[in-house]
Amino acid sequence: PPRSAPPATRRAPPPPPALGPRAVCGACFCAAFEAEVLHTVVAGRLLPPGAVVAVGASGGKDSTVLAHVLQVLAPRLGISLRLVAVDEGIGGYRDAALAAVRRQAARWELPLTVVAYADLFGGWTMDAVARSTAGSGRSRACCTFCGVLRRRALEEGARLVGATHIVTGHNADDMAETVLMNFLRGDAARLARGGGLGSPGEGGALPRCRPLQLASQKEVVLYAHFRRLDYFSEECVYAPEAFRGHARHLLKLLEAARPSAVLDLVHSAERLALAPAARPPAPGACALLDGLNRGRPRLAIGKGRRGLDEAGPPRDGEPERAPAPEAVPAF
Numbered sequence: 387p388p389r390s391a392p393p394a395t396r397r398a399p400p401p402p403p404a405l406g407p408r409a410v411c412g413a414c415f416c417a418a419f420e421a422e423v424l425h426t427v428v429a430g431r432l433l434p435p436g437a438v439v440a441v442g443a444s445g446g447k448d449s450t451v452l453a454h455v456l457q458v459l460a461p462r463l464g465i466s467l468r469l470v471a472v473d474e475g476i477g478g479y480r481d482a483a484l485a486a487v488r489r490q491a492a493r494w495e496l497p498l499t500v501v502a503y504a505d506l507f508g509g510w511t512m513d514a515v516a517r518s519t520a521g522s523g524r525s526r527a528c529c530t531f532c533g534v535l536r537r538r539a540l541e542e543g544a545r546l547v548g549a550t551h552i553v554t555g556h557n558a559d560d561m562a563e564t565v566l567m568n569f570l571r572g573d574a575a576r577l578a579r580g581g582g583l584g585s586p587g588e589g590g591a592l593p594r595c596r597p598l599q600l601a602s603q604k605e606v607v608l609y610a611h612f613r614r615l616d617y618f619s620e621e622c623v624y625a626p627e628a629f630r631g632h633a634r635h636l637l638k639l640l641e642a643a644r645p646s647a648v649l650d651l652v653h654s655a656e657r658l659a660l661a662p663a664a665r666p667p668a669p670g671a672c673a674l675l676d677g678l679n680r681g682r683p684r685l686a687i688g689k690g691r692r693g694l695d696e697a698g699p700p701r702d703g704e705p706e707r708a709p710a711p712e713a714v715p716a717f
Contacts, residue, residue, distance in 0.1 A: 412611075412612035413612075415608060415609070415612060416609055416612050416613060419455070419601070419605060419608075419609045420455055420458055420459065422600070422601065423455050423456075423459065423597050423598065423601070424459050424462065424463075426583065426597055426599070426600055427459070427463060427595075427597050428463075430583045430584075430595070432551075432553075432583060432584060432595040432597065433463055433465050433551055433553070433595065435463065435464035435465070436464060436465070436550075437463075437464075437465045437466075437550050437551045438465070438466050438468065438547070438548055438549045438550045438551070439456065439465050439466065439467050439468065439549060439550075439551050439552070439553055440468050440469075440470045440540070440543065440544035440547055440549035440551070440552045440553070440592075441453045441456065441467055441468065441469050441470065441553055442470060442471075442472070442540050442552065442553065442554040442555065443469040443470060443471045443487045443490070443491075443498070444471065444472070444483060444487070444555075444618075445471070445482075445483035445484060445485075445486035445487045445490075445617060445618035446483070446555070446617055446618055446619070447606055447607060447610050447615075447617045447619065448555030448556065448557055448560070448598060448606055449554070449555035450486075450490060450555075450610060450615050450616070450617040451555065451598065451606050451609050451610050451613075451615065451617075452553060452554075452555040452597060452598055453467065453469060453490065453494070453496070454494070454613060454615055455597070455598075455609075456553070456597070457494055457496070467496055468496070468497050468498075468499065468544075468547040468548075468549055469487065469490070469491050469496050469497065469498040469499070470498075470499050470500075470501065470540060470543035470544055470546075470547060470549075470552075471484055471487045471498065471499070471500045471501075471543075472500075472501055472502075472503070472536050472539045472540055472543065473500055473501070473502040473503065473504075474503050474511065474512040474532060474535075474536065475502065475503050475504050475510075475511020475512050475513055475514070476511070476512045476513060476622065476623060476624070477513055478623065479620065479622055479623050482618055482620070483618040483620075484500065485618075486616060486617055486618040487500075489616055490616065490617075493616075497547065499543055499546055499547050500543075501539050501540075501542055501543040501546070502539075503535055503539060506538070506539055506542055507535060507539075507671075507675055508675070508679075510535075510675065510678060512528065512531070512532055512624065515528060515531050515532075515678060516528050516624060518678055518681070519531075528624040528627070528628070529624065529625070529628040529629075529630065530674075531674055531678075532624070534670065534671050534674055535671055535674065535675075537671075538670075538671040540552060540554075541591060541592060544592055545592070549592060550592065550593075551592060551593050551594070551595065552592050552593070552594045552595075553594070553595055553596070553597060554594065554596055555596075555598055556596045556598065556599060557598045557599065557601050557602065557603050557605075557606050558598075558599060558600055558601060558602050558603070558648050558649060558652050559602060559603040559637070559648055560603075561596070561599055561651075561652045561655070562637055562647070562648040562649075562651040562652055563630055563633045563634050563637055564576075564630075564633075565577070565651045565652065565654065565655045566633045566636060566637055566651060567629060567630055567632075567633035570629075570632075570633060571629070577655070577658060578658070582656055583595050583596055583597075583599050584596055599652065600649070600652070602648060637651075
């Protein structure tokens with residue numbers, strides 16, 4: 387929920403009429419898609435008038451569609467937009483994606499700020515993290531590290547541009563995969579905070595929301611196609627080893643058997659409630675970076691970890707501590 391209720395002049399518009407199975411032209415589809423996003427934002431009270439919104443811009447289809455739709459809706463919502471891109475330091479991948487973001491910023495005349503892991507996290511890049519975890523039995527955990535660090539980097543970038551809110555381009559398929567993945571891993575911490583259309587910004591963090599959360603990936607791709615949007619479409623070099631790929635494959639099988647499976651999972655997360663005792667804290671950026679700086683990257687992730695404040699030599703199978711980049715300040 388927002389910090390204050392929206393004024394009466396911003397009542398949620400009625401839901402757009404369902405298009406149903408009949409064929410529609412590209413223009414009508416795009417108009418309906420934009421109306422659905424507007425309804426999601428206003429009905430969910432996600433972005434109050436006057437909000438300065440940092441759009442997490444990766445150059446991919448989801449963030450590109452999100453930025454374009456919000457630019458179309460900005461006059462009606464009374465918001466201003468800033469693009470914030472994160473450079474994770476992935477050679478041969480991120481440079482091309484950032485080039486797409488810069489083209490978008492120039493075409494839409496939106497201010498762009500780029501923040502880099504290397505600058506924020508004491509020299510650590512995702513390529514360096516991958517090298518550090520390669521012999522630890524946690525090489526498949528790159529996405530875990532990247533997800534936590536990216537969230538922190540986006541927060542820092544949003545504060546740099548004076549944003550009051552953060553939006554990301556997660557669509558319904560993304561959210562369903564996340565819910566399914568967290569169930570499969572028994573990750574109660576992320577299940578407990580994964581519902582709803584965003585977070586109100588506890589603990590001093592900026593409020594975040596996902597205006598595309600109820601839009602399917604197919605709809606996002608179609609919108610980008612009909613609007614002729616320029617986006618980067620290559621997969622991250624570390625994605626093939628991620629556990630999310632297994633959840634994605636399973637979700638496709640479930641969707642084939644039950645077409646509503648994607649939205650069923652999204653709505654199940656909205657209704658999920660766990661007792662306080664069942665909500666262990668998820669590892670934060672500081673914990674993950676501390677493990678990296680100690681040369682023991684698996685300390686901060688996975689079940690049965692011994693704790694970051696533990697002394698002693700590495701366990702069998704853990705690499706000896708390698709020279710780490712400059713120590714990072716505590717957050």
